[in-house]
Amino acid sequence: MALDSYDRAILKALQRDGRITKAGLAERVNLTPSPVWERLKRLEASGVIAGYAARLSLKKLAPVTTVMVEVVLKQHRAADFERFESRIRATPEVIDCQATGGGIDYVMKVVVRDIDAYQRLMDDLLESGLQIERYYSYVVTKSVKDNAELPLDALLGGDTA
């Protein structure tokens, strides 16, 4: 599974506009709809395109508070990680959670209505036997970039032609 420049152009276009029509894509990448359709089928089947999603902006509707959270667990056995991650996956307010090395075990992005809701959520997590040793909260004051598109050119390099 390798990407040529057509595939890369298709992925770029789909990151910007996930609902572009196949005909529109074809025009954008200088192909006819048929090969675009073939390539799309391949990209979706292989999992390179994992899916499509609407990008929502809720701050116009309701109060939204984002908090970046760093978590350190008390113990680092496989079962401790698994318990924590399982709970995080079941917590919809945590919309992003990356396990890391280097002093911090997890960096998470939490989206709640307000700070009260955040405190309740963290209290729940602390009382759930997750063995959280400590956590650091950084309330977001401004979103400079929010889940922007992946840097395909930098990641895939100038090759792959």
Added chain:
Amino acid sequence: MALDSYDRAILKALQRDGRITKAGLAERVNLTPSPVWERLKRLEASGVIAGYAARLSLKKLAPVTTVMVEVVLKQHRAADFERFESRIRATPEVIDCQATGGGIDYVMKVVVRDIDAYQRLMDDLLESGLQIERYYSYVVTKSVKDNAELPLDALLGGDTA
């Protein structure tokens, strides 16, 4: 601009599948395509639906390293923030950047090919007169949750009927 339960059902469905057809949406929310189309037009025009994007998974194709980075600036004048944020917006490898209070100025998610590329990127930023006092790097070892859907129910509450 308020959301009723139909709008919320539409948004939920579109977060899971951004390419669902209007007919499919209509069936999913128990309406006919016409009102769904009206509501979609309203949601898109109001900016609640900011756009649509393909969700990509590149790790099958090429090496991808994610690093969570915390940045502290030397000085905290408006011009210092603006200079930094402007540079970050122009740096495609930084796919997420939230300004925060509380000891750390920014929490970023950086996606690069490997650690070498990360070091080059950070060296560039350090040499760019951005007044970075210090930064902490946390290399991601496992993605527990990656930009999951927004918790509409928690954010909008049980009301809004």
Added chain:
DNA sequence: GCTGAAAGCACCATGGG
């Protein structure tokens, strides 16, 4: 604001270069 129908268009499959 929803329903239903009708014209226009996108999707996807097939056949051919």
Added chain:
DNA sequence: CCCATGGTGCTTTCAGC
């Protein structure tokens, strides 16, 4: 691996309620 064409179903509009 790309292009061209056609049947099917979706999209969008517009009356009517």
